[in-house]
Amino acid sequence: MSSSELSNIPEPDEFMRIAHKPPRSGWMDIPVVFKPGTYCFPAKAKNLKILGMPNPREWSPTDEDWKLPENWREIIREGFKDRLDKYRSFKLFMDICVRCGACADKCHFFIGSGDPKNMPVLRAELLRSVYRKDFTLGGKLMGRLAGARELTPDVIKEWFYYFYQCTECRRCSVFCPYGIDTAEITMMGRELLHLLGLGINWAMEPVANCFRTGNHLGIQPHGFKDTLEFFAEDIENITGIKIDVPLNKKGAEILFVTPSGDYFGDPGTYTCMGYMMLFHELGLDYTWSTYASEGGNFGLFTSHEMIKRLNAKIYAEAKRLGVKWILGGECGHMWRVMHQYMDTMNGPADFLEMPTSPITGTRFENTKSTKMVHIMEFTADLIRHNKLRLDPGRNNNLIVTFHDSCNPARAMGIIEEPRYVIRNVCNHFYEMPENTIKEQTFCCGGGAGLGTDENLDMRLRGGFPRGNAVRYVQEKYGVNRLACMCAIDRATLIPVCDYWAPGVLVTGIHEMVANALVMKGEKERTTNLRGEPLPGKEE
Amino acid sequence: MVLKNLLIQKKAAISKRWLDMILEAYPPEAAKFFKQEGNRFANPVGYTLLREIEPFYMELLEGLDAEKISPFLDRIIRIRAIQDFSPSQAVAFVYSLKKVIREELAMEIHERRLYEDLLKFDSRIDELALIAFDIYMQCREKIYEIRVDEVRNRVFSLLKRANLISDISEECEQKM
Numbered sequence: 001m002s003s004s005e006l007s008n009i010p011e012p013d014e015f016m017r018i019a020h021k022p023p024r025s026g027w028m029d030i031p032v033v034f035k036p037g038t039y040c041f042p043a044k045a046k047n048l049k050i051l052g053m054p055n056p057r058e059w060s061p062t063d064e065d066w067k068l069p070e071n072w073r074e075i076i077r078e079g080f081k082d083r084l085d086k087y088r089s090f091k092l093f094m095d096i097c098v099r100c101g102a103c104a105d106k107c108h109f110f111i112g113s114g115d116p117k118n119m120p121v122l123r124a125e126l127l128r129s130v131y132r133k134d135f136t137l138g139g140k141l142m143g144r145l146a147g148a149r150e151l152t153p154d155v156i157k158e159w160f161y162y163f164y165q166c167t168e169c170r171r172c173s174v175f176c177p178y179g180i181d182t183a184e185i186t187m188m189g190r191e192l193l194h195l196l197g198l199g200i201n202w203a204m205e206p207v208a209n210c211f212r213t214g215n216h217l218g219i220q221p222h223g224f225k226d227t228l229e230f231f232a233e234d235i236e237n238i239t240g241i242k243i244d245v246p247l248n249k250k251g252a253e254i255l256f257v258t259p260s261g262d263y264f265g266d267p268g269t270y271t272c273m274g275y276m277m278l279f280h281e282l283g284l285d286y287t288w289s290t291y292a293s294e295g296g297n298f299g300l301f302t303s304h305e306m307i308k309r310l311n312a313k314i315y316a317e318a319k320r321l322g323v324k325w326i327l328g329g330e331c332g333h334m335w336r337v338m339h340q341y342m343d344t345m346n347g348p349a350d351f352l353e354m355p356t357s358p359i360t361g362t363r364f365e366n367t368k369s370t371k372m373v374h375i376m377e378f379t380a381d382l383i384r385h386n387k388l389r390l391d392p393g394r395n396n397n398l399i400v401t402f403h404d405s406c407n408p409a410r411a412m413g414i415i416e417e418p419r420y421v422i423r424n425v426c427n428h429f430y431e432m433p434e435n436t437i438k439e440q441t442f443c444c445g446g447g448a449g450l451g452t453d454e455n456l457d458m459r460l461r462g463g464f465p466r467g468n469a470v471r472y473v474q475e476k477y478g479v480n481r482l483a484c485m486c487a488i489d490r491a492t493l494i495p496v497c498d499y500w501a502p503g504v505l506v507t508g509i510h511e512m513v514a515n516a517l518v519m520k521g522e523k524e525r526t527t528n529l530r531g532e533p534l535p536g537k538e539e
Numbered sequence: 540m541v542l543k544n545l546l547i548q549k550k551a552a553i554s555k556r557w558l559d560m561i562l563e564a565y566p567p568e569a570a571k572f573f574k575q576e577g578n579r580f581a582n583p584v585g586y587t588l589l590r591e592i593e594p595f596y597m598e599l600l601e602g603l604d605a606e607k608i609s610p611f612l613d614r615i616i617r618i619r620a621i622q623d624f625s626p627s628q629a630v631a632f633v634y635s636l637k638k639v640i641r642e643e644l645a646m647e648i649h650e651r652r653l654y655e656d657l658l659k660f661d662s663r664i665d666e667l668a669l670i671a672f673d674i675y676m677q678c679r680e681k682i683y684e685i686r687v688d689e690v691r692n693r694v695f696s697l698l699k700r701a702n703l704i705s706d707i708s709e710e711c712e713q714k715m
Contacts (some may be wrong), residue, residue: 113569264696466580495689499681
């Protein structure tokens with residue numbers, strides 16, 4: 001070995017400085033890997049067919065070939081263009097972001113997972129990069145230098161993975177100085193994917209069922225009737241009071257619409273019984289409808305057209321039955337639709353009257369346009385006017401905290417009413433920390449159609465910030481009950497609590513209202529609606 | 540034990556380096572965020588790691604009392620069990636402590652011939668890894684249990700509503 005060769009050999013300390021890790025690629029070059037537990041199963045062909053949606057087929061995200069239609073690039077390009085022309089907000093959101101980073105650490109999925117593509121700014125970049133390439137001069141000329149990239153099958157896979165990792169909760173938009181609404185970007189991303197037949201079954205099956213039978217589970221009118229009568233029997237066993245179940249009653253004053261989660265799955269069923277008991281006690285002239293048997297609207301997680309299609313039945317049924325106004329139950333995304341879309345999509349509801357409480361005379365001026373009142377406004381008003389006899393001591397076994405559901409809190413601003421009701425029906429109420437509630441509330445991790453069991457790992461990642469705050473009040477105040485007013489929350493927060501704060505159970509608010517409600521002529525109650533002994537009635 | 544005194548003296552440096560190594564497993568954007576001394580509710584992963592690592596390390600120096608050490612491990616592993624890690628990656632941070640100690644105390648160990656002490660402490664870390672593996676499995680089993688419960692409850696309530704099941708009611712029970 002010559003001396004010149006020897007001098008080329010690095011010194012020991014140079015060896016020490018060698019990084020043993022390969023350089024990381026830029027985000028555009030990191031392909032998506034579909035691991036069990038982190039993605040939702042694709043929409044079944046039968047569900048897309050009945051809705052007349054394009055490219056129905058059997059496929060799986062783990063397949064190499066997603067069986068895209070031959071002209072898929074043109075379809076996306078056209079779809080993109082169409083939406084940029086139609087929705088000015090979309091065009092604005094594509095252009096306006098300055099990457100200030102205010103949103104970056106606000107997404108529950110990023111906070112829980114650490115996956116940078118869950119930072120809202122980067123989630124939006126998934127679309128923006130393609131937008132720049134196809135629709136901006138800079139992007140066309142400069143390519144990657146201008147943050148633009150080609151649309152490839154891998155980009156489509158990435159869209160599917162990450163737009164179904166956004167629960168459209170809109171927490172990030174609270175912090176964006178420009179008001180960019182990432183939920184709307186996700187909605188556009190999902191609309192584009194649907195043009196290629198790429199949806200998830202946990203959203204599309206409810207949509208198909210809703211379209212065909214009227215509710216997410218495809219419960220038929222007689223099944224709906226049976227279910228409500230079944231609840232009435234349970235109520236009679238507990239209170240000794242036989243209550244009516246008004247169904248499709250023409251000329252009733254109020255049409256009551258609630259998500260099917262309320263009458264299908266525990267613990268929503270107890271909340272449903274709560275509404276029934278409250279309405280009976282008030283002697284309310286109301287009706288359920290077997291046609292408008294679903295307040296939820298998974299069209300919101302599909303496309304604007306689908307929101308409108310599924311929502312149309314609400315006003316149609318109000319008109320058919322000749323009611324004066326509409327009252328809606330405890331639900332989350334249902335209220336984003338009712339509050340922000342229903343009026344312009346299927347209104348004007350000029351055949352209805354200004355909602356007025358027949359008990360207190362309160363005119364709900366805030367609903368002048370939609371004619372639909374949130375039950376929490378209705379009940380808070382009743383309590384404010386001292387129209388309910390309540391014994392909060394019956395809920396003394398509950399140490400309660402309240403989870404603001406994303407849509408009522410951020411899309412409607414219903415912040416104080418649920419708290420007012422809870423404080424009046426139970427004696428032990430503790431708030432979670434300020435930066436996890438109200439407008440800043442953390443999502444349950446399972447909204448926007450993601451609450452399915454095959455996606456549980458991802459839901460628990462996204463649910464960590466919420467679970468972490470629940471665990472804090474559990475340790476500090478002994479909280480054992482998490483109250484919420486959303487049917488999806490009532491289902492998805494159960495696993496979140498079970499994993500992050502075991503021992504905390506989930507409840508709807510009207511379940512607690514009904515337990516505290518002292519009804520005229522009731523027998524001495526010994527159990528709550530769950531059949532558990534009331535405090536002081538334990539054997 | 541001379542090594543123990545050194546490990547105590549250097550606790551701040553060692554736990555900081557250990558934490559850095561744990562965070563290296565995440566993408567740089569996430570590592571940067573987790574590293575911030577943020578609010579415990581805004582940055583729960585970072586807060587848990589930053590707050591737990593040093594006391595956890597000090598507890599380990601005292602011995603390997605599974606009851607005392609498990610809560611620390613649980614808080615860290617509960618998070619890693621649902622993140623994008625393979626099982627080995629999720630518990631590998633326990634072993635990285637060996638590397639940290641070797642690097643941080645390389646000179647002292649060599650000069651003062653502390654290899655026997657080091658071997659003993661290595662065995663303690665090996666045992667710790669076994670406890671970590673148990674906790675990791677408990678977390679994963681909990682996830683499977685939650686998933687089964689979710690599906691079972693859904694099916695059960697459907698059957699009940701459809702009047703397809705007739706279980707033993709309280710009335711029947713009283714007659715018996």
